[in-house]
Amino acid sequence: MKVLLVSPVFHGYWSAFASALEALDLDVAVHCYDTAGRVGNALAHRYESSGVADRVRGTATAATIAALADADPDAVLVVKGDFLGADWWDALAASRARSALWLYDELSRMTYDDATLGSVGRVFSYSPDDTRTLRARGLDADVLPDGFDSLTAFTPRPSERVSFVGSRYPARARLLHVLADAGEPVEAYGREWSRNPWDVLRTRQWRSAGVPAHRDIDRSTYYGVMAGSVATLNIHGDGHDGLSMRTYEAPGVGALQLVDRPDVAQHYDVGTETLVFRSDDELVELVRRARRDPVWASGIREAGRRRTLAEHTLVHRMRKVRAAWA
Structure with missing residues (x-):
């Protein structure tokens, strides 16, 4: 075909x-x-x-x-x-x-x-x-649903920071500040966070978000960032019913995902394959537990990756599309 x-x-x-x-x-x-x-x-x-x-x-x-x-x-x-x-x-x-x-x-x-x-x-x-x-x-x-690109190779980039990759919205900046104020190092990736002069000009984000920030990175690189971070944030905020690509990409690369959507439970087992936070305090506590209990965190990373590769890749999604053409 x-x-x-x-x-x-x-x-x-x-x-x-x-x-x-x-x-x-x-x-x-x-x-x-x-x-x-x-x-x-x-x-x-x-x-x-x-x-x-x-x-x-x-x-x-x-x-x-x-x-x-x-x-x-x-x-x-x-x-x-x-x-x-x-x-x-x-x-x-x-x-x-x-x-x-x-x-x-x-x-x-x-x-x-x-x-x-x-x-x-x-x-x-x-x-x-x-x-x-x-x-x-x-x-x-x-x-x-969205899915994980399992066909793109990546290399984990070890870091003690909590990472966020994506657009800059006030709710996302606020949560990064919650972690930073609690003493947890964070970093954000994307043109709207970047202080590069060209990025500032084209996004018109004249004021810094006040957290360590980097420019846009390609998918292979941000897969490595998420995989190597102590944890990675997935913040949807209000107004979105569907779950983002990051919902499947983070566990797909073996990252420890902290997501703000309890309905992720329809795709992953919360607590063993991914983690959900419902408050600022819970977010801080999950990050601190990941630092003090790396065996626990590693178990969640491995289980989330297995589940993703078994059910949530883009190949799985395209198989459903192909079936509609049969």
């Missing part, structure tokens, strides 16, 4: 999705629809109703339609895809290809209507709530 993967660049995850499909003996062509230029894409997202946004989206849509014609695939997997215009969805529906759409964000943050979603063979969402909503509206929808 020849598959066209249509994906945003999104921190290079397109390559992980493609590799997972290829691991299932599928012939994969890739089109990243938001590569027209960082400045144009940033303006299109920031000024969604502007003429600039319309032109950027129009160019991206035309290029994606051309990629569909060039690939002539048996099946198409669109990841997120709400940046693309109606002409793309019409072209996809008119093609002979089977199709699937994978949403890794909440519907409330996107601009889809039921007619567009209904034109796709199967809609997958990382959000159980959104999946129930779509089904109630008569759409063919199923839950497809």
Whole structure:
């Protein structure tokens, strides 16, 4: 089966999705629809109703339609895809290809209507709530959680710090300060935390978060950071029903994950495969226990990695997508 993967660049995850499909003996062509230029894409997202946004989206849509014609695939997997215009969805529906759409964000943050979603063979969402909503509206929808890229090699980077990798939100900065104020060393990775002049200019984060910070790092590197840290934080905050990639990546690399979502229990055994904190005090205590009881921490790391490799890799996720095309 020849598959066209249509994906945003999104921190290079397109390559992980493609590799997972290829691991299932599928012939994969890739089109990243938001590569027209960082400045144009940033303006299109920031000024969604502007003429600039319309032109950027129009160019991206035309290029994606051309990629569909060039690939002539048996099946198409669109990841997120709400940046693309109606002409793309019409072209996809008119093609002979089977199709699937994978949403890794909440519907409330996107601009889809039921007619567009209904034109796709199967809609997958990382959000159980959104999946129930779509089904109630008569759409063919199923839950497809995020997963761990088990095909990317990494080298652990030992550190006595608690790590956080991801976007800078006030709730995340606050929790890093909670740990730092309790005497626990922390570090954050990502352009919004970085004090590099270019990062400050493009993110407009004029004030430092007040914690040790580093620039963006690629997936292999941050896998090593998480694996080598005394513990790694996974902070979702409010407004997210689905569980993030990090939920599976952290235990997948053998990290000691501290996550703020008790519903992670639907995928991992809390206390033996991953750890959940429900308060500031509990977060501090879990980190301190990890330091004073490395055997306990190691057991959780090993069990979480085994569970992830058995059930929660991107290959597992793509197997479910392939089954929808059967």
